Amino acid sequence: MGDDAAEAAQIGKHYDERSPIGDEFRDGQLHMWYWYDREDRVSLANAVARITRKVTDTLGLRPEESVLDAGCGPGTTAISMAERFGARVTGITVSRFEVERAIARAGASTVGDLVDFEYGDFMDLEYPDGSFDAVLALESLQNAPDLTQVLAELYRVLRPGGRISMSDFSLEQAGPPERLARFMETLRLSRLPSLTEWIGHLRAAGFDVEEYTQCGPRVLGRKAKYIEAALVRRQEIADKFGEAALNEFAEQHHGFFAPRRNQVGYVILSARKPYR
Numbered sequence: 001m002g003d004d005a006a007e008a009a010q011i012g013k014h015y016d017e018r019s020p021i022g023d024e025f026r027d028g029q030l031h032m033w034y035w036y037d038r039e040d041r042v043s044l045a046n047a048v049a050r051i052t053r054k055v056t057d058t059l060g061l062r063p064e065e066s067v068l069d070a071g072c073g074p075g076t077t078a079i080s081m082a083e084r085f086g087a088r089v090t091g092i093t094v095s096r097f098e099v100e101r102a103i104a105r106a107g108a109s110t111v112g113d114l115v116d117f118e119y120g121d122f123m124d125l126e127y128p129d130g131s132f133d134a135v136l137a138l139e140s141l142q143n144a145p146d147l148t149q150v151l152a153e154l155y156r157v158l159r160p161g162g163r164i165s166m167s168d169f170s171l172e173q174a175g176p177p178e179r180l181a182r183f184m185e186t187l188r189l190s191r192l193p194s195l196t197e198w199i200g201h202l203r204a205a206g207f208d209v210e211e212y213t214q215c216g217p218r219v220l221g222r223k224a225k226y227i228e229a230a231l232v233r234r235q236e237i238a239d240k241f242g243e244a245a246l247n248e249f250a251e252q253h254h255g256f257f258a259p260r261r262n263q264v265g266y267v268i269l270s271a272r273k274p275y276r
């Protein structure tokens with residue numbers, strides 16, 4: 001196995017272990033949530049769906065456009081792009097569990113003919129140049145071993161004028177480095193760029209950056225809302241997966257809330273491959 005394939009297999013194992021319970025808690029969206037304030041009472045699945053909508057809305061998708069969902073998780077995000085916009089979506093992930101779950105989810109949806117899921121490494125894509133109108137990287141670039149390489153691949157498979165939207169964590173305010181290190185280790189982040197650095201990475205890959213947002217205070221800043229909402233479903237999930245598995249899941253996420261308030265942000269960026 002080459003270095004890239006070995007790295008992809010390790011990341012896949014990380015998600016194979018965490019995705020089943022994460023999938024249940026977040027309805028197939030393995031990403032962050034968004035709560036407006038303490039009085040905001042929406043469920044965890046709905047708070048997570050807000051991020052799905054916010055990020056995918058920035059792609060400006062039209063019916064029949066082709067989208068690569070690079071690091072697709074267990075499928076709900078790709079299915080929602082097909083349902084909401086009539087787009088044709090190809091989802092890839094390095095987690096075998098997620099591929100299976102996404103295929104089953106698509107089969108139970110009304111848009112099974114618009115979505116496809118397969119095992120694939122976004123560091124080395126098999127698609128020809130210019131294959132897609134749009135690319136989504138929703139909280140997946142964080143796991144790329146080399147940002148320059150993955151962004152070059154995503155740029156290559158987009159048509160001229162095609163769009164990319166991404167969301168991810170960002171380094172915001174200074175704070176205890178050991179807390180940041182625990183957070184990064186828990187999530188297997190190999191780097192934590194600031195918003196300015198994320199913009200710089202996209203520009204260095206050749207993209208024109210068109211939109212960006214930092215909404216960390218409503219994302220990681222709402223950890224109390226997450227705990228409140230997760231507790232609502234705790235017993236139901238313990239009954240399904242077992243106490244031991246749920247405790248292990250909680251243990252695996254130990255460092256997630258380690259950073260100080262506003263130490264880590266959450267950014268959404270949208271960019272375009274220039275027209276010829």
Ligand SMILES: C[S@@+](CC[C@H](N)C(=O)[O-])C[C@H]1O[C@@H](n2cnc3c(N)ncnc32)[C@H](O)[C@@H]1O
Nearest residue numbers: 029030031071072073093094121122138140143
């Ligand atoms: C935090 S999850 C986000 C999942 C999904 N985008 C969502 O919003 O539900 C990160 C995803 O990136 C995928 N991923 C990580 N490294 C990858 C790689 N080299 N190639 C393809 N997918 C990768 C993981 O398997 C996982 O599905």
